[in-house]
Amino acid sequence: MSDDHRPPAALDLLDRPPVPAGPAGPPEPGAPAHGLGRDGSLARDIGGYQAVIAIADPMTVRLTFIGAEGRPLPTVPGALRAGFAAQVKETKALARQVRATLAAERQRVEALMAAERTWPYGQWCRHYRDHPVTGRVAHGLIWEFEEPDGHWHTATPGEDVLVTVDGRALPVPPGGARVRLWHPVRALPGAVRAWRNFVTGNRMAQSFRQAFRETYRPGPPGAETDLRRGRFDGEARRVLAEGAWRVGCREGRARVTFERRAAGRWREEPPRAVPPPVFSEGMREADLFLRLAPAAEEDPSGAPSATAGIRADVLRRILPGTRIAGRCAVDGGFLVxxxxxxxxRVHLGSGDVLTEPGGERLRVGPARRTGRKGLFLPFEDEVLARVLGTAFLLAADHRITDEAVLRQITRGT
Structure with a gap:
């Protein structure tokens, strides 16, 4: 971890009172390692060249061919295309397998956000921290480690050390100590802010939204699970928490239901009886589903969605370090x-652009990437990336050469 941009000490925010956790699950067989080393890489010698498969980050697997001078080559060397075609084909196939395993592990670990699962520390080290593939997912995530007194302390795996939010090393837990995936719904607001500062300050790319995850809690009596996104025609269900819970959206007003599986049957439970991570993840799934439903359209004039609020928080943290900082400001659900x-006004829910004055929609193509080299995003988000690309484009609108876009911009000015 970098020592730059460390947030202030916040251990007092992270010391949580004893919280019940689910029992440790059955031993996990672990994902295939594909012959990779602990650092997530593998090298093969082919015809005088070296082929290197490496997991560059939680989203990326690269296959690189290196020549005798030690320089990476842009494509497969011509000398290997004929005489060593079979070995090259096999190596490419292996790289595809690693990509598939990495994607599957990202999805599997993210699904654990809804589970009350714990692991003994030694088992967690084997199947998560030290695994050649899963380890690339686990590093960059935030985990909780139980103390003998029942308190949980939060840290992220560094280089052979567990790093706390203030940059200190967490003492190594005993092998039988329990470990669980950190969820912001269980944390105090100050702890969530501190970890968001840590993630952005250390440019820590997370495998999925964790520090910046949307959270939901039961609403007032009678409306604990109302998402208030209009009506929904049909019914949808999804199983969560390793099959222990099921969340559903029913026809009519967007009301979400939770069912627990017991003795082979599903039984609906009141919202306040649902464990907080399960409730939050279930509502998040339902909210996302309703926003993506064919009849759904996020109203730019309405209250920002939880996801738009997360994007606003990210923008407030990363824009000050860009060359367009003086031309941008977050205003509710918009980036102005x-x-x-x-x-x-770029809408943070959809990425749509409105002009001022007038509020007319501006239709622009895919934003160019000029000026965004090295810009850090803490998680993958296509809409957020599009919002940023559009902001860079429009902040320099006097340089736009696309006549169709210029006609829209100059209309009414």
Whole structure:
């Protein structure tokens, strides 16, 4: 972990009172390692060249061919295409297998956000921290480690050390100590803010939204699970928490139900009887489903969604370090961009652009990437990336050469 941009000490925010946790699950067989080393890489000698498969980050697997001079080559060397075609084909197939395993592990570990699962520390080290593939997912995530007194302390795996939010090393837990995946719904608001500072300050790419995850809690009596996104025609269900719970959206008003599986049957439970991580993840799934439903359209004039709020938080943290910082400001569910020709409001829920004054929709193509080299995002989010790309484009609107876009911009000015 980098020592730059450390947040202030916040261990007092992370010391949690004893909280019940689910029992440790059955031993896990672990994902295939594909012959990779603990660092997530493998090298093969082929015809005088070296082929290296490496997990570069939680989202990326690269296959690189290195020549005798030690320089990476942009493509497969011509000398290998004929005489060593079989070995090259086999190596490419292995790289595809590693990519598939990495994607499956990201999805599997994210699903554990809804589970009350714990692991003995020694087992967690074998199947998560030290695993060649799963380890690339586990590193960059936040975990909780139980003390003998029942308190949980939070840290992220560093280089052979567990790093706390203030950059200190957490004492190594005993082999039987319990470990669980950290969920922001269980944390105090100050702890969530501290970990978000840590993630962005250390440019820590997370395998999925964790520090910046949307959280949900039961609403007032009678409306504990209302998402208030209009009506929903049909019914949808999804199983959570390793099959122990099921969340559903029923026809009519967008009301979410929770069912627990007991003795082979599903039984609906009141919202306040649902464990907080299960409730939060279930509501998150339902909210996402309703926003993506064919009849759904996020109202730009309405209250920002939870996801738009997360994007706003990310933008407030990363924009000050960019060259367009002085031209951008977050305003509710919008990123306001002041260009040379007009001012624009980029909707954080959809990425749509409205012009000011007038509120007319501006249709722009895929935003160019110029000026965003090295820009860090703490998690993968296509809409957030599009919002940023659009902001860079419109902040320099006087340089736009696309006549169709320029006609829209100059209309009404």
């Amino acid at each position: 961009v002041r260009g040379g020709l007009r001012t624009y």
